[in-house]
Amino acid sequence: MPELAAHVRDVPVNQIREITEAAWRTPGALVLSIGEPGFPxxxxVLEAAMACLDRDETSYTPNAGLPALREAFAARFRERAGTSRGSIGADRVYVVDGAQQGLHFAMSLLLSPGDEILVPNPGYPTFAMTARLLNAVPVGYPLYPDHGFQPRPADIEALVTDRTRVLVLNSPSNPLGAVLGEDLTxxxxxxxxxxxxxxxxxECYEAFTYDVPHVSPARFDGDAPGDARVFTSLTLSKTYGLTGLxxxxxICPPGIKQKMDNVMEAIVSCVASPSQxxxxxxxxxxxxxxxxxxxxxxxxxxxxxxxxxAKGIPYLKAQGAxxxxxDVSHATGGDVRGWVRRFLADSGVALAPGTAFGSIGEGWVRVALCGRQEDLVEGLGRLPGRTGQG
Known part of the structure; x- marks a missing residue:
């Protein structure tokens, strides 16, 4: 059989899925490894989708999505992002098949083979995975514990080369819960x-910040064609629990709709009308x-x-997501990926290993806060405390 393309063979396994699917095969496991909202x-919302099917409104929609939906997204973004009322209209909104397709869409528009894209480390794994699928080169910029896992512009600037094309920002952060402030943005x-x-x-988690505001980079972007540079990725998966839809x-810079239509046609044509x-x-x-x-x-x-x-385990206080x-480095022995598998087998609790999100995640775990509080408290209660605690 012929071989798969080299850039596909090199895409690493998603360690979040790895541990979560192992947990799904474990009877009675407490799954704290995946961000799945747990409310009906x-x-x-359900009736709107069903009414669409009842009308048999199942034909193609415009590549960019239903006009009314594009305006609704634009209105929410203007309100949440703090941009001026007229600067971002429906003409700059493209409805996509979930945030992941939106990220792939944006990178497809911006990256040529061999181009470099700066991604956070720790950061969501598909930032790098998607870049590799496009034959681009992901370059991790460090987010250090000593700096509250906030990016330092000097660290990023030191990584810029003549091949660098894109900077990825993520606030509120998955996996960190960190939020970028106005001055840093x-x-x-x-x-x-x-x-x-x-x-x-x-900005998938823009609806969920705690004691701090959400600050969108679009607030500091230009409005004129040639001056704007920000693509903003939004989703309703987290905000309204519509993960499966x-x-x-x-949200795109002005003046490129025709190019976007062409690319969208080559990927999925349009999003399913009931979901819209x-x-x-x-x-x-x-x-x-x-x-x-x-x-x-x-x-x-x-x-x-x-x-x-109570267990003496350090953590980053989540400001969002x-x-x-x-930090469970006291227990992991320098191999958090192996440790979460043993912890699942021994304790029946699934946590996402920090190395799923980059090398700086070694010794850390991501805990999903979106399920039942009883399960969360019980699961974390099984963690080994630091010496003399828990």
Missing amino acids: VPRH RELMDLARRHDLWVISD RIGAL YAALAALTGPQDYVQHAHGHYLANRDAAAAVLD FYLWA
Whole structure:
């Protein structure tokens, strides 16, 4: 049989899926390794999708999505990102098949073979995986514990070469729960302008920040064609628990819609119409789900922190998203990937290994805060405490 392409053979396994699928095969396991919202989808969202099917409205939609949905995404983004009311309209919104397709879409537009893309380390693994699928070169920029896992512009600037094309920013961060502040975001955008880099901003968790505001890099971007450089990736998977409907949006610089139509046609043509109508209902209808989820994640964060405090386990206090980043290096022996597998076998608890997100994640684990609080507290209670604690 002929061989697969080299760039596919080199794509590493996703360690989050590795441990999670092992947990799904383990009876009674407490799965804290994957970010899956646990609340029922609001009824009005489900009914909008079902009504679309009842009407047999199952034909192609425009490549960019239903006009009403694009406007709804634009309105939410203007409100949440703090951009001026007229600067981002529906013409700059592209409806995509979930945030992951949006990331692939953006990278397909921006990267040629051999180009370099700067991605956070630790950072979400598909940033690097997707770049490799496009024959591009992911270059990790460090997020160090000593600096609260915040990027330092000087560290990033030292990695820029004549092949660097894109800077990926992620706030709130998966896996860290870290949030970029206004001053740092402005500095990072200035860096991108100095080196004429595109910026892909992953804002999948923009609805969930705690005690700090969400700051979008688009706030500091230009509006005119030739001056704008930010692609913003949004999803309804986390905000409204629509993970299986695969629906999100890519907010784009002006003036490139025709090129985007061409690329979208070659990837998926358009997003399924029932998912689009469900998304429209979610964005324009009651927001009780988001408010309830926000409160639940915050309460779970604090409950998890109390358990870790009692055990003497260091962690990064999450300012956003729904994850807690915990230091279990006292137990892992320098191999956190192997340790989470043993911990699952011995204790029945699945945690995502920090190395799933980059080399700096060695010794750390990501804990999902989105499930039942009883399971979260029970699972973390099984962690080995530091000497003399827990």
